[in-house]
Amino acid sequence: MDQLSINTIRTLAIDAVQQANSGHPGAPMGLAPVVYELWQKHLNYDPADPTWPNRDRFVLSAGHASMLLYATLHLARVKEASKDGQVSDALAVSMDEIKRFRQIGSKTPGHPESHVTTGVETTTGPLGQGAGNSVGMAIASKWLGENYNKPGFDIFDFNVYTVCGDGDLMEGVASEAASLAGHLKLCNLCWIYDNNHVTLDGPAEWSFSEDVMTRFVGYGWNVTRVSDANDLQMLGRAYDVFHHTKDRPTLIVVDSHIGYGSPHKQDSYEAHGEPLGEAEVKLVKKNYGWPEDAKFFVPDGVYDQFKNGVGKRGAEAHASWNAKVADYKKQFPQLADQIERMLAGRLPDGWDKNLPVFPADPKGMATRESSGKTLNALAVNIPWLVGGSADLAKSNKTNLTFEGAGDFYPNAYRGRNVHFGVREHGMGAAVNGMTLCKLRAFSATFFNFSDYMRPSMRLGALMEIPALYIFTHDSIGVGEDGPTHQPVEQVAAFRAMPNMLVLRPGDANEVVEAYKIMLQHTHGPSTLILTRQAMPTLDRTKYAPAAGVAKGAYIVADAPGGKPDVILMASGSELSLCIAAYEKLTAEGRKVRVVSMPSWELFEQQDAAYKESVFPANVTARVSVEMQSVLGWERYTGPKGKIIGMRSFGASAPLKDLLKKFGFELDNVVAAAREVLGK
Numbered sequence: 187m188d189q190l191s192i193n194t195i196r197t198l199a200i201d202a203v204q205q206a207n208s209g210h211p212g213a214p215m216g217l218a219p220v221v222y223e224l225w226q227k228h229l230n231y232d233p234a235d236p237t238w239p240n241r242d243r244f245v246l247s248a249g250h251a252s253m254l255l256y257a258t259l260h261l262a263r264v265k266e267a268s269k270d271g272q273v274s275d276a277l278a279v280s281m282d283e284i285k286r287f288r289q290i291g292s293k294t295p296g297h298p299e300s301h302v303t304t305g306v307e308t309t310t311g312p313l314g315q316g317a318g319n320s321v322g323m324a325i326a327s328k329w330l331g332e333n334y335n336k337p338g339f340d341i342f343d344f345n346v347y348t349v350c351g352d353g354d355l356m357e358g359v360a361s362e363a364a365s366l367a368g369h370l371k372l373c374n375l376c377w378i379y380d381n382n383h384v385t386l387d388g389p390a391e392w393s394f395s396e397d398v399m400t401r402f403v404g405y406g407w408n409v410t411r412v413s414d415a416n417d418l419q420m421l422g423r424a425y426d427v428f429h430h431t432k433d434r435p436t437l438i439v440v441d442s443h444i445g446y447g448s449p450h451k452q453d454s455y456e457a458h459g460e461p462l463g464e465a466e467v468k469l470v471k472k473n474y475g476w477p478e479d480a481k482f483f484v485p486d487g488v489y490d491q492f493k494n495g496v497g498k499r500g501a502e503a504h505a506s507w508n509a510k511v512a513d514y515k516k517q518f519p520q521l522a523d524q525i526e527r528m529l530a531g532r533l534p535d536g537w538d539k540n541l542p543v544f545p546a547d548p549k550g551m552a553t554r555e556s557s558g559k560t561l562n563a564l565a566v567n568i569p570w571l572v573g574g575s576a577d578l579a580k581s582n583k584t585n586l587t588f589e590g591a592g593d594f595y596p597n598a599y600r601g602r603n604v605h606f607g608v609r610e611h612g613m614g615a616a617v618n619g620m621t622l623c624k625l626r627a628f629s630a631t632f633f634n635f636s637d638y639m640r641p642s643m644r645l646g647a648l649m650e651i652p653a654l655y656i657f658t659h660d661s662i663g664v665g666e667d668g669p670t671h672q673p674v675e676q677v678a679a680f681r682a683m684p685n686m687l688v689l690r691p692g693d694a695n696e697v698v699e700a701y702k703i704m705l706q707h708t709h710g711p712s713t714l715i716l717t718r719q720a721m722p723t724l725d726r727t728k729y730a731p732a733a734g735v736a737k738g739a740y741i742v743a744d745a746p747g748g749k750p751d752v753i754l755m756a757s758g759s760e761l762s763l764c765i766a767a768y769e770k771l772t773a774e775g776r777k778v779r780v781v782s783m784p785s786w787e788l789f790e791q792q793d794a795a796y797k798e799s800v801f802p803a804n805v806t807a808r809v810s811v812e813m814q815s816v817l818g819w820e821r822y823t824g825p826k827g828k829i830i831g832m833r834s835f836g837a838s839a840p841l842k843d844l845l846k847k848f849g850f851e852l853d854n855v856v857a858a859a860r861e862v863l864g865k
Contacts, residue, residue, distance in 0.1 A: 187487055190485055190491075191222060191488050192222050195221070195254065195257045196214060196474065197471060197483065198261075200462060200471075201467075202253050202284050204463075204464065204467055205481075206288040206461075208296070209461065210252075212384070212451070212457030213351065213382070214254035215443075215447060215457070216382055216444045217254055218254065218446075220380075221254055221349070222258075224421075224425060225492075226492070227422060227425070227495065228429075230242040232503065233262045233263050234497070235504060236265060236305050237267050238507070240342055240507055242345045244307060245310065245319060245320045246306075246310055247360070248353070250311065252297055253284075253287065255306065256279050256283075256303075259278050259303075260277065260279040260281065260283075260284055261484070261488060263277060263489065263492065263497065264305040266304045269301075278303060278305045279293060285482060297309070298310055307323075312641055313357045314356075314357030315359060315642060317348055317350050317355075317360040318642065319615050319622065321364075321366055321372065321615070321619060322616035322617060322622070323623055325604065326620045326624075327623070328599035329599055330342035333569070333600060339513070344374070345374045346374060347376045347378065350377050350378065352381070356393075356394055359611040359612055362611055363609075364402065366612055366616065369405075369596060372434075373434055375436070377436070378440060379440060380415075380440060381439050382441075383453070385455065398439065402437045406435075408427070408428075408431045410437075411438070444458060445457025448473075449469050524570070528624050531624070533706070534569070538567070538702060541560060541564070541702075542559045542694075543698070544556060544723045546726070549722065550693065550723040551694055551720050552718055553658075553694065553697050553758070554581075556695075556697040556698070557583060557701075558585070561584060562587060565588065571602070572604065572625050572626070572627055572628075573603075573628030573629060574605055574606050576613050576629070576630070579605075579630065581632070582631065582658045586603050610631050610635050610636075613629045614629055614642030617654075621651045621711075622649075622651060626652065627653060627654065628654035629653075630658070632664075633661075634676065643711065646710075647685040651711060652708045654704055657713065657714065657716065658716045658717070658718060659673075659718040660715045660759075661673060661674075661717070661758070661836075662813050662832070662837075664718055667838065668836065668839075669837060669838070674814060674832045677690065677715065678814065680713050687707055687712045687787050690758040692721075692757060692759070692761030692784060693722065693723050693761065696761075698732070703788070721759040721761075722762040724761075724762070729765070734782065736788065738783070738784065740781065740782055741780070745772075745777035750778055751863060752779070752807040752862060753801065753805055753807070754779070754809050754859060755783050755808065757784050757812055760850065761782050763850060771856060776863070807826065807827070807862040808826070809855065809859050810823050811831070811850070813848070813850055814831060816829045816833060819831065828858045
């Protein structure tokens with residue numbers, strides 16, 4: 187029955203790819219025994235409730251092999267859960283959905299998407315990302331266990347299994363993640379390396395000849411090998427090795443055959459990324475002892491095999507856990523309440539108490555400074571706000587310094603400060619994994635290095651998860667470090683990214699409001715962009731309250747009667763420049779409005795009436811000021827407006843010289859306003 191079940195996974199994958207005339211059949215054919223043995227005998231997972239918080243996580247980093255996962259989810263009869271976590275009797279992946287593989291609106295997209303398909307723990311496809319996510323998940327499991335487990339109550343101790351291929355291990359993000367996992371000694375993490383010697387272009391030896399096992403030993407991993415992917419006993423022993431390894435993560439190298447059973451395409455790149463073809467499919471099925479003309483065939487007994495394997499084990503483990511949690515609630519009601527809120531995505535009562543209020547100050551402070559103060563206040567109130575920086579915490583001001591915050595170190599997993607090291611891409615992927623486990627996780631680095639993180643951030647946006655990406659040193663304001671460290675095009679790039687909430691606050695109190703928005707934003711990630719250099723803290727008794735940030739753009743200062751002739755608009759540090767221009771122009775008798783625009787995304791969500799109230803259509807004299815690419819500002823300045831921004835890379839020089847060179851001076855803003863007024 188084991189072999190029958192394994193071949194059912196294989197043939198479902200073959201048939202789905204063939205019917206779609208698109209996909210990757212080879213990896214599921216080779217890896218079916220590996221995944222079958224794991225799910226049936228080792229994975230702590232309840233198909234009847236795929237939202238069980240202490241379930242083991244199974245990550246298919248080799249996302250092109252998606253039918254391997256879909257077939258397994260189907261045969262295990264994993265139930266469907268709604269976006270709010272309500273589990274129904276419907277299947278997460280029905281046979282109809284398998285037949286609709288790679289079709290529009292299906293729950294079986296070409297690469298697994300966690301927001302589309304229940305049972306998919308994270309969205310994968312861009313290679314290496316799932317590996318990086320899995321490290322974040324393992325971090326989350328360790329942190330949750332250290333903070334919530336009590337003697338006799340192991341509420342959180344889930345393991346994380348990840349299937350990787352050659353491509354994953356070639357990608358830099360997986361290397362960063364593996365290095366971090368080895369350093370942290372994450373013994374709850376198991377990567378399963380599909381060593382099939384084939385890449386999409388051809389034999390792996392064309393491009394990949396390193397000794398992977400020695401490399402991972404160097405990372406501090408335990409490494410074991412299975413010489414035959416079809417040997418269930420050998421696979422079982424390898425998984426047992428992982429379970430008994432308590433001082434480091436485990437890499438299981440599995441020698442497999444891509445396209446296993448295909449007479450003409452086994453061990454060939456031709457089995458990797460295209461259908462086998464009808465004739466070859468029949469030959470493969472003949473090799474498997476399968477009805478050659480049967481399609482999407484599940485033999486009698488296969489569903490029961492999974493039901494009596496992973497289904498029975500998972501249900502029993504889940505029931506035992508539920509009983510334990512019921513007692514835990516009685517003995518530790520406050521901790522149980524925290525867990526319940528965290529898992530539901532709800533914040534604690536009083537989460538926004540004692541947030542700083544910054545007094546007016548013409549010298550002010552850098553928004554990275556006000557961010558650090560605000561982040562610490564929030565972390566006191568939200569026990570599961572956890573994160574860190576890519577070796578720049580002192581510069582990013584993201585260290586959590588309050589009493590008891592602590593650090594997340596190897597074998598000391600209680601602390602709130604995670605030291606990601608100089609691994610921006612791995613950090614982004616790990617923070618996504620932590621967020622998927624319901625922590626409110628944050629990352630931090632210089633904004634220019636968002637380029638190293640962007641692929642992970644994009645997947646965070648695709649998954650609609652509430653990760654917090656914090657960036658400082660946001661512009662040419664970096665100064666002497668020069669154009670290698672001065673972001674120019676990055677804000678425009680993130681504004682172009684669907685589902686990404688971008689916030690570039692204009693003073694210390696706008697930073698506080700930005701954090702309030704981010705922590706309540708649960709259907710997508712947030713990117714917070716902060717300055718290195720000091721900027722004035724506006725006098726909010728004279729200018730509009732910073733609470734206007736919630737609208738994305740709001741009127742900070744206005745002409746008498748709310749009837750301006752010219753509108754000045756800005757984000758970030760340039761807001762104070764517009765305020766200075768407002769004061770000078772107003773003194774000349776001009777009718778001027780200043781609009782702070784910390785978030786285009788939030789502003790675009792407002793109704794037409796509000797937008798018109800901020801930017802009246804009849805006021806066409808407009809000036810935007812932002813030390814970033816000019817791209818996109820024409821939407822708000824209109825054809826008659828003027829855009830003061832960056833049209834080149836920056837330069838290495840003191841800040842005052844850069845501001846003069848690139849036109850971010852009071853006189854230039856005033857001159858632009860006069861120009862658009864035609865006066």
